[in-house]
Amino acid sequence: MSSLGGALLALAFLTAVSAAVLALLGRRGDRRRIDLSRRAVYALCALLTACVAIIEAAFLGDDFSFELVQGHSSIETPTFYKLAAMWSSQEGSLLLWAWVLSIAAAAALYVTRDRLRELVPWATAVMAGVGAFFTGLMLFAPGVNPFSSLSPAPADGVGLNPLLQHPSMMMHPPMLYSGYVAFTVPFAFAVGALVTRRLDAQWIRATRRFALVAWAFLGVGLLLGARWSYTELGWGGYWAWDPVENAALMPWLTGTAFLHSIMVQEKRGMLKVWNVSLIVATFALSLLGTFLVRSGVLQSIHAFGDSTVGPYILGLIATVVIGSAALIVSRLDDLRSRRRIDSLASREAVFLVNNLLLVGMTAVVFWGTFFPLISELATGTKASLAAPWFDRYTTPLAILLVLFTGIGPLLAWRRVTWAAARRVFRAPLAVAAATLLALVLFTDVPEHPWALAMFTLAAFALAGLAQEFQLGVAARRRLVGGGVASNLAFLVTRNRRRYGGYIVHAGVVVLLVGVAASSSFQTNRDLELRPGEAATVAGRQVTYVRPWVDVDRQKFTFGAVLRVAEDGKELVLRPSRRYYRPTGGGPGTIASFFDGEATSEVGLRAGALADLWTAVEPDISPVRRAARAADAAFAACVRGDAGTPRQCRALGALMLGARDNPALRATALRQIERLQSLAAERVARSYLRAGGAATFRVIVDPLVTWMWIGGLIAVAGALLALWPGRPRRRGALVRTEADARKEAKYREIRDAELDHAAGKLSDEDFALVDAELRREAIELLDEVEGRREGDRAEDGGGAAAGDGEGAEAGEPTAVGARPPRRG
């Protein structure tokens, strides 16, 4: 099977290369070649899917003739983790990269198959080129071919590191990779737009969804990583400014900026240079993240096998950055926009500010992450920056971001009149003032001014968002009547992008409140306790009731029963620590368990107000002594030393016999394991006999739960914004670029109506804006009608639905008011 996989991978490489070549040959509009190149990308996707299926089948079927399977799985690895083991390896993660890229590229080309004829060949060439790079890397770079085989096949594999055996392993890496990879699509279309000088918003409309998907995946990946670290690895931390964490955060930050600034280009035709630069930066940072994990350049908690692929990826990053920069500079004249920002009190101005904040934050993280290299270049000594340095800059930037997150939705596009501003700012400011007053009077939050600022501004932002929903619903009820719930549902489903975005904002604000609270008000204690002893942590009485042990074939577990009394209530937590049998090979000594991997299972009680987090580090020195004694006794028994029991001598004879007679081996192994498991239980109990002294880490983390809840809210908002529209009537398809432009124009009209209904646009401003938008919409309608009749004559009309969203054609209204009339 591995040779078949290798052949398919080679075929995938050739397919990717030919897709790129065909696309370039078809750049002058040769329909046949463009179609062929698109189909080649579909084929690439099919081939890589087959490659992944072969690898996964090999993992499931314990086919240890695959070096990859032998090195990262074993017969005893649970099935769930066999499926996830692929991306625990260098070569498997490269295959995942290429596979996800082929899916994203195929999807992007499918939805644009009848649009953007000039741009698509170049975008295809870029995506297929990146695909060829990664498939080629697996084929030609030494030691990273996922299909390299072992002959003869070993009987068992090394197994998957127990540290990686956590449910997050299934989702965390694929989510991050999908996020990194999906940014290839908007990047590729941006390159296409630059090359063909088609620099209006069409490349943005075609790829906005992919950018949003990439952003959401990256965000979920980051959250899962933080959660994993919180419950498993990090001793209670969810973020450590570790280089690899930073590497994933940076494209997420620039991606966030991109999602905002493209709206300015879509609506106002501005920020063109900024947008192409942002997407180039985002894609380059995604590649940088891929590179950092594999290069050994920076010191990090994450695995850095000094591997061979680092320089190649660095080469690709250099090509991307230099090539794109040259392309942007050569197109500067075409990128200049005719319009200027009308007023600093407008939504586009706030978007610009939030973009600068996000890019500033990225710059801080970038500088801090690469500081060891920078300082070595500048001073000759390697020096690094710790978390407090990062916090010093990112905290105020995050607070300012929350402030502008609050202001942005309150302002209309183009300009805001003083009276309108007063109307919409009144309630959120009142809520913020009330929050500030309450926090100052009734809590000790003012001891941490940053946290105080964050909470106050978060209240401001959340109140503003709530007001957006309330004003929209109220405006619609005035027009058509009906209940709050039905009107809310209508508004949200009709304006998914707008309200989905608001929900994302609310989620991120809630998340940041959780971060601010848990980092400012955390209580963190290390306690040395014996059973029966107690300590007080942040007003909670923590009593070590008793130790407990568990032992099975794979691991020893030493745990503690903790009783916690808070506010008259009692709860029980059972943190433990597991010591795993070293992976690979048959039964070793019992002592070897304590040289293998160990993991902490935390005792966690999550609460709306605070989490109580406990971990135990048992004093296992008596257990080690007992294990060594048991191993020695076993050796003596098998040797048949004087005074050993009869069954020992029998086992010794059996083992001697098994050395010459393979048929006896299985019986001998079973005997050894039976004896060892008896001995292991005695060894485990020695922990109880020795008293079970242990070190505990107890953390009281206020509001940290809201970090996870905020993350979930943001994901839900992103899903809402991404959710495709209702199935359309025939003949109302978003197939062509003109259709997409029409949809975008309708959305603008709806937005302006909502802003007017919510009091953000004054009557005069609204009349001007609305008239202009409607005139543009009607011009577009005429264009679409003309095009469609032409198309019908040509090929008999359209077929499948595209990726548009929002209202059906001819019904652009946000709150159910009049449709645009001709004339």
Next chain:
Amino acid sequence: MDPQRKRTIRLVVALSTAVVLAVALVYTSFSASTEAKEPSQVLAAAPGTTYEMTGRVVKGSIRKHGDGISFEVVDRDGKGGRLPVTYSGAVPDPFRGGREIILTGQVRGGTFVGEPDTLVTKCPSKFTKQKDV
């Protein structure tokens, strides 16, 4: 004020702010950073300065005392003299003999004293096979 002039002023203000912030960033990063050294360099360095030490824990050297542990580290390539280390507080899951660690601290009386909560143990290479088992 004519709009062109207003834009120029805005641009100058924005750029100067950016430059000031960037200078602050660069300045503080050099003053706040901790020099990174390997154990053999720490042995040769002056005591009393805080370093970020990256080394490999010598197998079998870990001892537990009252509220902390002591162990020895060598350079990442396994060469150089052994540097004795003490550390108190909770130890990360992957910590054990043979692993690479990063620890911030300073030399006192010939021993590298780690600051609490600065011990980072590298994940046992996710991307390299475990050859030592």
